[in-house]
Amino acid sequence: xxxxxxxxxxxxxxxxxIATFPSKSALGVxxxxxxxxxxIISRIFKPAKxxxxxxxxxxxxxxxxxxxxxxxxxxPAGRKNKKSNTNNLIDEVLVSVMRxxxxxxxxxxVEVSSHGGTxxxxxxxxxxxxxxxxxxxxxxxxxxxxVRGRIDLLQxxxxxxxxxxxxxxxxxxxxxxxxxxxxQKIEKLKAGIKELFVHTESLINFPDEDRENLxxxxxxxxxxIREEIDKILQASSQAKAIREGMRxxxxxxxxxxxxxxxxYILQEERAIVSKICGTTRDVIEENVNIRGVNLRICDxxxxxxxxxxxxKKALEKSSKVFEEADLIILVxxxxxxxxxxxxxxxxxxxxxxxxxxxxxxxxxxRLDLKKASNISKVKIRMSALKNIGLKDLENAIYSxxxxxxxxRENLIFLNQYQHEILKKAKENIxxxxxxxxxxYTIDFINLALKECLDNLGRLSGEVFCEEVLESIFSKxxxxx
Ligand code: GDP
Numbered sequence: 001x002x003x004x005x006x007x008x009x010x011x012x013x014x015x016x017x018i019a020t021f022p023s024k025s026a027l028g029v030x031x032x033x034x035x036x037x038x039x040i041i042s043r044i045f046k047p048a049k050x051x052x053x054x055x056x057x058x059x060x061x062x063x064x065x066x067x068x069x070x071x072x073x074x075x076p077a078g079r080k081n082k083k084s085n086t087n088n089l090i091d092e093v094l095v096s097v098m099r100x101x102x103x104x105x106x107x108x109x110v111e112v113s114s115h116g117g118t119x120x121x122x123x124x125x126x127x128x129x130x131x132x133x134x135x136x137x138x139x140x141x142x143x144x145x146x147v148r149g150r151i152d153l154l155q156x157x158x159x160x161x162x163x164x165x166x167x168x169x170x171x172x173x174x175x176x177x178x179x180x181x182x183x184q185k186i187e188k189l190k191a192g193i194k195e196l197f198v199h200t201e202s203l204i205n206f207p208d209e210d211r212e213n214l215x216x217x218x219x220x221x222x223x224x225i226r227e228e229i230d231k232i233l234q235a236s237s238q239a240k241a242i243r244e245g246m247r248x249x250x251x252x253x254x255x256x257x258x259x260x261x262x263x264y265i266l267q268e269e270r271a272i273v274s275k276i277c278g279t280t281r282d283v284i285e286e287n288v289n290i291r292g293v294n295l296r297i298c299d300x301x302x303x304x305x306x307x308x309x310x311x312k313k314a315l316e317k318s319s320k321v322f323e324e325a326d327l328i329i330l331v332x333x334x335x336x337x338x339x340x341x342x343x344x345x346x347x348x349x350x351x352x353x354x355x356x357x358x359x360x361x362x363x364x365x366r367l368d369l370k371k372a373s374n375i376s377k378v379k380i381r382m383s384a385l386k387n388i389g390l391k392d393l394e395n396a397i398y399s400x401x402x403x404x405x406x407x408r409e410n411l412i413f414l415n416q417y418q419h420e421i422l423k424k425a426k427e428n429i430x431x432x433x434x435x436x437x438x439x440y441t442i443d444f445i446n447l448a449l450k451e452c453l454d455n456l457g458r459l460s461g462e463v464f465c466e467e468v469l470e471s472i473f474s475k476x477x478x479x480x
Contacts, residue, residue, distance in 0.1 A: 006470070009143050010134075012035075014134065016033075016125060016129065017136040018478075028117065028120070029111055030125055031141065032109065033105045033108070033110075034105075034108065037110045038097070038110065040131040040132065041053055041097075041110045041112070045062075045064055049063075056097050058098055059097070059102065060097055061095070066091050066127065068088035091124065095110060096113070097110055101148075104142075104144075105141055105144035105150070106144070106148035106150050107148075135478075136479065138473065139472075141480060152183050152461050152462070153460050153469070154180075155183060157472060158174045158177030158413075161173060161178075163480060182412040185410075189229065192224075193456070194453060196221065196449055197446065200214075219436060229425060230426065233419070234410070235410035236422075242401075243413050246296065247298070247326050248298070251328060251329070251330055251345055256359060258300075261331060261359060264384045264390060265290075284298065300322065328352050328353065328355070329355050329357055329393075330346070330377075332356060332357065334359060342372070353400060354378075355397065356378065359383065361382060361383050361389075362386045416471065421455050421458050421468065428451045428452035
């Protein structure tokens with residue numbers, strides 16, 4: 001996580017950054033934003049056709065070369081002075097110009113598309129920096145878009161979601177958030193509360209004994225708003241699972257077939273995103289995509305009593321991963337009767353979202369599930385070794401995520417802070433319902449409405465909240 005400091009985001013500066021991953025690749029992009037963008041590019045870019053880049057129309061593309069400033073001759077290259085042909089040409093590029101206010105940051109923005117490659121991109125960046133731009137901080141371009149009102153905080157989350165999307169579902173969710181559908185939803189809630197707030201303000205300013213409380217219609221409106229917030233809060237855990245993936249743990253006694261199952265899933269699913277760590281004694285974690293849903297699968301070292309210190313560490317890790325898991329896949333061995341370890345794990349997963357895999361169905365069956373008290377969970381019969389049953393497991397995992405059906409309309413991605421803030425907004429509403437029910441004076445109701453409005457404002461960024469801004473912008477990369 002980057003060090004985000006709001007005070008370092010100085011809006012007057014012209015900022016620059018490499019926007020693409022600097023590596024050996026076909027293309028790379030360096031961005032500049034701010035009032036000096038055009039003067040800077042005019043000093044370091046030599047268009048193929050003689051034109052003044054500072055005067056070109058917005059949203060236009062220009063072909064030419066990036067040259068090093070010190071070598072730019074006073075007169076056009078290649079004309080009177082032969083020496084001028086020795087200009088230090090850096091790269092053949094396309095320069096796009098987006099003028100204020102029709103750009104991402106609402107400022108003059110220039111994007112230089114050069115060839116990809118660490119050296120060339122860094123060289124172009126260096127030349128731009130020498131011309132007076134400052135290196136952009138993480139998420140600073142998006143921060144400017146936010147401050148200048150081009151997007152709100154929920155849309156900024158959408159940008160982050162698109163960059164980080166690990167599955168098509170996550171991309172879809174983030175795109176609709178960027179488009180502003182979710183912002184509209186919050187705006188609608190705010191509008192409803194604002195209307196009531198204005199009403200209570202007028203009651204305070206022009207007291208009228210007969211109308212000291214909210215009317216029945218207003219109370220119904222309030223209830224509806226609370227229900228709407230509830231729906232968003234509920235759906236946000238689905239949004240989180242879609243965006244971040246589900247943390248899924250495979251556990252089971254020794255030799256139940258955990259590693260075999262793990263490998264079976266990974267072999268079949270081609271879309272492996274990353275391998276995080278692992279020795280056989282440690283927790284191995286991999287990301288796979290199951291039907292467009294990102295799933296983080298951890299194989300644990302088993303949950304047995306440790307004999308030595310290394311095993312103890314592994315055990316601690318396993319337990320932590322187990323506690324934090326969104327989904328447990330508990331592997332039972334169909335060829336052996338249940339033993340104490342199975343009972344222990346069945347009990348441990350009793351209150352967790354669990355799928356029980358009955359593995360080794362290809363062997364003679366010795367498993368008697370009647371003895372297990374906690375066997376009402378979903379059961380999938382498989383043979384990880386003989387590659388039987390993965391589709392059934394996938395279906396079960398998928399329906400676990402969408403157990404209650406996807407509430408697409410309310411699928412808003414909220415980070416932990418935003419989730420807390422929305423919960424507070426809901427508490428404000430519940431509180432004012434109480435006030436209204438118990439005939440508190442209108443001042444109390446007014447105050448609760450105001451707090452609720454503030455909280456919803458924090459969510460969209462309208463009300464400044466350093467914590468929320470920090471929670472979002474600290475996750476951005478440089479150049480976005
Ligand atoms: P773990 O200790 O739970 O990770 O178990 P492993 O995946 O290492 O498997 C233990 C043994 O069971 C290995 O010899 C596997 O080949 C075998 N095994 C795993 N799954 C199956 C299965 O579905 N059928 C059969 N017959 N053997 C299996």
